[in-house]
Amino acid sequence: MRAEEKKFEKYLRLCGLRFTPERRLILREAFSIHDHFEVDDLFVRLHQKDCRISRATIYRTLDLLVKSGLLREVISGERHSHYEHILGHRHHDHLLCLKCGKVIEFSNNRIEELQKRVCEDYGFKPENHRLQIIGYCNRCQLDQGFT
Amino acid sequence: MRAEEKKFEKYLRLCGLRFTPERRLILREAFSIHDHFEVDDLFVRLHQKDCRISRATIYRTLDLLVKSGLLREVISGERHSHYEHILGHRHHDHLLCLKCGKVIEFSNNRIEELQKRVCEDYGFKPENHRLQIIGYCNRCQLDQGFT
DNA sequence: TTGTTATTGAAATTTAATCTCAATTGCAAT
DNA sequence: ATTGCAATTGAGATTAAATTTCAATAACAA
Ligand SMILES: [Mn+2]
Ligand SMILES: [Mn+2]
Ligand SMILES: [Zn+2]
Ligand SMILES: [Zn+2]
Numbered sequence: 001m002r003a004e005e006k007k008f009e010k011y012l013r014l015c016g017l018r019f020t021p022e023r024r025l026i027l028r029e030a031f032s033i034h035d036h037f038e039v040d041d042l043f044v045r046l047h048q049k050d051c052r053i054s055r056a057t058i059y060r061t062l063d064l065l066v067k068s069g070l071l072r073e074v075i076s077g078e079r080h081s082h083y084e085h086i087l088g089h090r091h092h093d094h095l096l097c098l099k100c101g102k103v104i105e106f107s108n109n110r111i112e113e114l115q116k117r118v119c120e121d122y123g124f125k126p127e128n129h130r131l132q133i134i135g136y137c138n139r140c141q142l143d144q145g146f147t
Numbered sequence: 148m149r150a151e152e153k154k155f156e157k158y159l160r161l162c163g164l165r166f167t168p169e170r171r172l173i174l175r176e177a178f179s180i181h182d183h184f185e186v187d188d189l190f191v192r193l194h195q196k197d198c199r200i201s202r203a204t205i206y207r208t209l210d211l212l213v214k215s216g217l218l219r220e221v222i223s224g225e226r227h228s229h230y231e232h233i234l235g236h237r238h239h240d241h242l243l244c245l246k247c248g249k250v251i252e253f254s255n256n257r258i259e260e261l262q263k264r265v266c267e268d269y270g271f272k273p274e275n276h277r278l279q280i281i282g283y284c285n286r287c288q289l290d291q292g293f294t
Numbered sequence: 295t296t297g298t299t300a301t302t303g304a305a306a307t308t309t310a311a312t313c314t315c316a317a318t319t320g321c322a323a324t
Numbered sequence: 325a326t327t328g329c330a331a332t333t334g335a336g337a338t339t340a341a342a343t344t345t346c347a348a349t350a351a352c353a354a
Contacts, residue, residue, distance in 0.1 A: 018320060018331060039310080054334045059311065075222055075277070079342075080310055095271050106265050114258045115280060122251055123285030124242050130222070131278045133262060138270030165300060165351055186341085201303045206342065226311075227341055 004031050004070055004087050011068035022053050026061040027070070036074050036082045036103065075132050076103075093131035099140035151178050151217055151234050158215035172198050173208040174217070183221050183229045183250065222279050223250075240278035246287035 008027055009019040029042050029051075039058055046053050062083060065071040069086055076082040077096055091112070095104040111131070119126045136142075155174055156166040176189050176198075186205055193200050209230060212218040216233060223229040224243055238259070242251040258278070266273045283289075 016331085020320075020332065022333070052334090055310095056312080056335085057333060060332090075279075095266070095269060095273075097271075098274065104269055104271065106269065108261055108265055111258055111261045111265075114255055114261070115278075118253050118255055118258075119242070119280060119282065122242060122253065123288075124244075124251065124280070124282055125285075125288050126242075126280050126282040127245065128282070129278065129280040131262075131276065133266060133271070133273050133276040135266070135271055135273040135275070138272075141270075141272050163300085167301065167351075169302070199303090202341095203304080203343080204302060207301090 002031070004085075007087060008065065008068055008070060012064070017064070022057050023061050023064070025051050025053060026058055027065065030062075030065065030071060030083070031085060031088075034085075036076070036084050038080060038082050072128060072130075075130055077134070093133075095133045095135070095137070097137040097140055098134060099136055102137050102140075104137065149178070151232075154234060155212065155215055155217060159211070164211070169200050169204050170208050170211070172200060173205055174212065177209075177212065177218060177230070178232060178235075181232075183223070183231050185227060185229050219275060219277075222277055224248075224281070240280075242280045242282070242284070244284040244287055245281060246283055249284050249287075251284065 004027060005019075005024065008023070012019050012023070025046065026042060029045055030037070033041065033045075039055065039062065042058050042062075043053075043055055046058075062071065062081075066073060066083075071083045072086050074082045074084050074094065090107065092105040092107040093111075095106060096102075097104075115126070115129060118124075151174060152166075152171065155170070159166050159170070172193065173189060176192055177184070180188065180192075186202065186209065189205050189209075190200075190202055193205075209218065209228075213220060213230075218230045219233050221229045221231050221241065237254065239252040239254040240258075242253060243249075244251075262273070262276060265271075
C-alpha cells in the first residue's frame, strides 16, 4: 500500500472511521494529480473512469484528507477551494499573477525560520501556514497598479 | 475630505467612474470599523442608520475599494470574505487559532524584506501579500494535531 | 438644459458547500 | 458464519455568498 494510503488509514482508524473503497479511490485520484486541483476536477476524473462517487462524498473525504495532513487547501483568489499534496511534496508558497493567473511556487528557508520565531514570540503552535504574494509576473508587468 | 475619500475619488475618476453618495457612505462605514469586517456587517450598520443601500451595491463597492488599494481581503478560514483597511493601518499578517478562532496580528520586517527578495528573484512585481499562520494560540494548546 | 453613460436596487440566478435521510456497508463481537 | 450497530453513502434539498439582469434613476459634461 502506498505511503499516503497507509497514513490516511492510520488517521481514520485513530478517529474510529473507516477506510472505505470510496475514500481510497478519492485519495488515489487526488494523488495522481501533481498540481493544484479542485473538487470538480476529482469528480470529473472519477466519473470518466466510471467511478460514480457523489460530490458529497468527495467534499467529505477532502475534509478528512486535509485534517489528516495529506492535503492542504491552497488559496487561489477564486472563491472555491483548491488543494495540493503535502505528503511527498516539499513545502512551498505561492506567487499569484493578477493578470494571467499564473501560479509560481517558491520556497525560502529563512522566511520559514522567521515564521517559527514569530510563533515562539506569541506562544503560538503552528500547524500550517500560507504565504501568498499577489502581483504581476514578469511577462505581465505593464502599467497596472493604482496609487 | 478625509484621506481615504480623496484617494477613492481619485481612483474612481481615473477609471471614469463616479463618486456617488452610496459609495461615500459605504467607504465611511468601512473606515469607521477598526477591525476585520464582512459584507453583512456593513449592511446591518448602514441599515441601522437608515441608509437603505443594497447588498449588491456593497459588494460592488467593496470590489472597487480593494482595487483602489484602500481595503484588502483578509483570509479568515471561513468561506466568505473578510476585509480590513490598508490606508492608515500599518501592514501586518495573521496568526489564526484553529480552536477558538482568535486572530492575532503580527508584523515582521525581516519577513517582509525576504519576500521582496523572492519577488526580485522571480522578476515578480508584488502588489500585496498575505501570510497566514494557522495553529493553536497559547490558551488552546492541548493534544490537537495528528501526525 | 440636454444627452450620454454610469449607477442603483430588487429580484433572479449561479455556484460552492452543507445537510438530510433512507438504504447500504464495514466491521467487531458473538 | 451470523448478527447488530454505527459509520457511510448518494440523491436531492437546502443554505449562503456572490453575481447578474434590467428598468428606473442619477451624475456630469457639453
Ligand atoms: Mn503549490
Ligand atoms: Mn488584520
Ligand atoms: Zn502574469
Ligand atoms: Zn485559541
